[in-house]
């Protein structure tokens with residue numbers, strides 16, 4: 284039984300067209316714009332994380348400085364209390380010693396004022412940083428929401444294309460169900476080569492599969508071969524439909 288009847292080849296041409304549509308649809312899935320947008324959003328989130336980390340460590344550093352200064356104030360206060368105890372305790376009576384105590388208390392007070400000013404400065408440093416952290420966190424939240432929205436959109440877009448692909452597949456199955464399996468196998472094995480089609484029309488001397496012009500001698504040879512034999516393009520190997 285002849286397998287490469289002109290009727291079969293015409294059907295196979297339709298199959299090839301649909302297979303090409305599936306290839307294009309799969310390409311579309313890989314190139315959906317949402318993928319790049321998601322990637323960009325994830326990059327933004329990652330960068331924000333780094334900035335936040337730096338800001339937070341700045342705050343921690345300032346907090347540590349504040350704690351150290353507060354500890355210093357506590358030590359000064361303790362020392363002041365101690366010196367005041369001696370000053371008013373009645374044990375020290377020598378004027379020189381009493382004056383020395385007073386001077387020490389005075390300089391401790393001055394030192395305490397300086398440090399307390401430093402504490403206020405450090406606290407003031409943190410204020411704008413903490414405000415900045417708040418707005419960065421808000422921005423991060425927006426990015427995360429946006430990423431979720433994009434992922435959802437991507438899923439829907441993929442789903443739509445996959446539905447389209449399965450509809451095309453149904454049409455292909457319908458077209459191929461009466462074709463001889465030998466012809467289908469030949470077609471499939473030719474089509475499985477990346478960048479190649481399984482079947483194409485020969486228009487004048489040009490193969491529509493590779494768009495190359497066949498030598499006139501070859502075209503003459505093809506014309507002489509029985510209608511029902513499978514003829515392959517000598518350039519790209521696809522089945523030629525005369």
Ligand SMILES: [Zn+2]
Nearest residue numbers: 490493516519
């Ligand atoms: Zn060709």
